[in-house]
Amino acid sequence: MTSTDSAAAEKPAKAPAKDPWDLPDVSGLVVGVLGGTGPQGKGLAYRLARSGQKVIIGSRAAERAQAAADELGHGIEGAENAECARRSDLVIVAVPWEGHGKTLEALREELAGKLVVDCVNPLGFDKQGAYALKPEEGSAAEQAAALLPDSRVAAAFHHLSAVLLQDPEIEEIDTDVMVLGEERADVEIVQALAGRIPGMRGIFAGRLRNAHQVESLVANLISVNRRYKAHAGLRVTDV
Ligand SMILES: NC(=O)c1ccc[n+]([C@@H]2O[C@H](COP(=O)([O-])OP(=O)(O)OC[C@H]3O[C@@H](n4cnc5c(N)ncnc54)[C@H](OP(=O)(O)O)[C@@H]3O)[C@@H](O)[C@H]2O)c1
Numbered sequence: 001m002t003s004t005d006s007a008a009a010e011k012p013a014k015a016p017a018k019d020p021w022d023l024p025d026v027s028g029l030v031v032g033v034l035g036g037t038g039p040q041g042k043g044l045a046y047r048l049a050r051s052g053q054k055v056i057i058g059s060r061a062a063e064r065a066q067a068a069a070d071e072l073g074h075g076i077e078g079a080e081n082a083e084c085a086r087r088s089d090l091v092i093v094a095v096p097w098e099g100h101g102k103t104l105e106a107l108r109e110e111l112a113g114k115l116v117v118d119c120v121n122p123l124g125f126d127k128q129g130a131y132a133l134k135p136e137e138g139s140a141a142e143q144a145a146a147l148l149p150d151s152r153v154a155a156a157f158h159h160l161s162a163v164l165l166q167d168p169e170i171e172e173i174d175t176d177v178m179v180l181g182e183e184r185a186d187v188e189i190v191q192a193l194a195g196r197i198p199g200m201r202g203i204f205a206g207r208l209r210n211a212h213q214v215e216s217l218v219a220n221l222i223s224v225n226r227r228y229k230a231h232a233g234l235r236v237t238d239v
Contacts, residue, residue, distance in 0.1 A: 040119065
């Protein structure tokens with residue numbers, strides 16, 4: 001045996017690359033939606049519950065959450081935001097950017113140990129349309145990560161049309177969902193959750209430091225929607 005042969009023999013065998021579509025079973029997770037009484041939260045809650053997920057809608061007022069839950073059916077429950085966070089395994093943040101920081105700060109304890117999925121798009125609007133705001137932390141998702149040191153934060157579901165999500169006549173939501181996060185296991189949970197909704201795929205799209213572009217892209221989609229009278233989504237090709 002040559003010295004090169006013995007070096008090769010000592011080298012540990014490289015583990016085969018993981019199949020990026022080998023995603024975990026998330027069907028048993030309870031999903032909470034903070035701000036779940038708005039169009040985006042209601043739409044996501046409806047789609048996930050319709051796909052068999054246990055969903056709790058959160059609100060600043062328990063009765064508003066209950067009313068939204070009753071309206072949507074599919075076993076959805078309603079609760080005040082703190083109780084929603086406490087009872088959920090994975091919590092989607094669907095409050096407006098204006099209330100984002102304060103909401104999360106107040107729920108730090110309830111969200112500890114949970115997977116928090118931010119879908120908030122910090123946008124401004126003027127006569128020329130929608131434009132991206134520049135959060136001090138870089139993005140809404142990075143603000144969430146800074147405010148919630150004891151939670152695992154991911155970002156996803158930014159580019160969905162709440163109109164399509166809420167329309168019961170629509171069977172499939174034809175779009176990809178960009179999922180960002182620091183830990184592969186957490187990203188895969190969110191990808192798998194997106195994949196439970198017929199027509200949707202969750203695609204890994206980088207770490208949270210790249211969330212700003214993904215959040216900002218909604219300003220472009222709003223321009224598309226206005227010009228073409230559409231509810232545009234996104235597809236990532238060749239994956
Ligand atoms: N709409 C879309 O198509 C869409 C798509 C992708 C992502 N998003 C993002 O999803 C988020 C929610 O969108 P939306 O259109 O559903 O928003 P929204 O209707 O303005 O707000 C959602 C809910 O948040 C609660 N809320 C309102 N102001 C608040 C505040 N200052 N602090 C805490 N909670 C507050 C309200 O619920 P209660 O009064 O019951 O507490 C409201 O029903 C936004 O950040 C948006 O960027 C929206």
